[in-house]
Amino acid sequence: MKPSLKTLLAFSSLLVGTAAHAHIAVSGTGPAIAGTSYEAQFTVGHGCSGADTYRIKVAIPAGVTSVRPLDSTFGKAVVEKDANNNVTSVTWTRGSTAEVLPADTHAHRLVLRARMPDAPFTTVYFPTTQTCRDAQGAETTVEWVGTSGGHDHGGDAGTTPQAEPAPSLFVYPKRTPGWNKYTVEEHVHDFTVFSDAQIVWAGNRAFSPNPVTKGLIESDTDTDELTEIHPGTEIWVKY
Known part of the structure; x- marks a missing residue:
């Protein structure tokens, strides 16, 4: 993890919506x-x-x-x-x-x-x-x-x-405040599922719903932006 991102892990985000878009x-x-x-x-x-x-x-x-x-x-x-x-x-x-x-x-x-x-x-x-x-x-x-x-x-x-x-x-994983480790068994490409997370890490890739943290991820040359998760991927999520 990069020091420039650590300082922003206290940011929180909006509550998750779960309604399906149907009549x-x-x-x-x-x-x-x-x-x-x-x-x-x-x-x-x-x-x-x-x-x-x-x-x-x-x-x-x-x-x-x-x-x-x-x-x-x-x-x-x-x-x-x-x-x-x-x-x-x-x-x-x-x-x-x-x-x-x-x-x-x-x-x-x-x-x-x-x-x-x-x-x-x-x-x-x-x-x-x-x-x-x-x-x-x-x-x-x-x-x-x-x-x-x-x-x-x-x-x-x-x-x-x-x-x-x-x-x-959508079924969300169990979580506790702080870091949570998951192995994702399904393909995830809709990252609104992490809208209540502070940051998500998978190897050297990261995602955050917080625009400031997102900007730091994009500007850090050693960190790639996480845009999808393939089955079998191990991730770390901070709530």
Whole structure:
């Protein structure tokens, strides 16, 4: 480590955001930490082609355990389990069709608690089925199952299932104040995952979200800028 950078390791940065950029998004208070419980809030931003949402079914991916949903004003939660008693999905449905709003005027929020997989630096996807119901009783289904990150805003207006981005959470590593050593098993190219770090080191390469520290990294001839991390790379991160 270079002396010119040591003096700046006391700088801190902004809190991490965890919301996925989709019309059904999942987020929570702070980052989802590997191997720990997390309260995930699913926000249903809109209905389907003017119709209100009637039912939401969230598939629980492998590795996400100890799932406990919360009932909401939207409706009660029902869980499905496999032969090993693992929760495979959670479905929230309106108490009756009479509770469905006459138009797509409201957003809805649904919550569950679960233990995140012990797999830091990975993304967990929650494939979700949204069913809407219009004033005439016709139902429209949208499948939020895509994992490519793309989104076709007009594609959710059809009457057949359409591929849309699945709600997702990035799993962050456990950390303590000070230096933390990790071996990254997944390719990391989105460095917003380190937005709450002071500095990240991998060999003679470094990254910092702090613009002053970043400037010193760029000006230090013995230090290269860290722009991506390949699987199997050992890194040091100071929080």
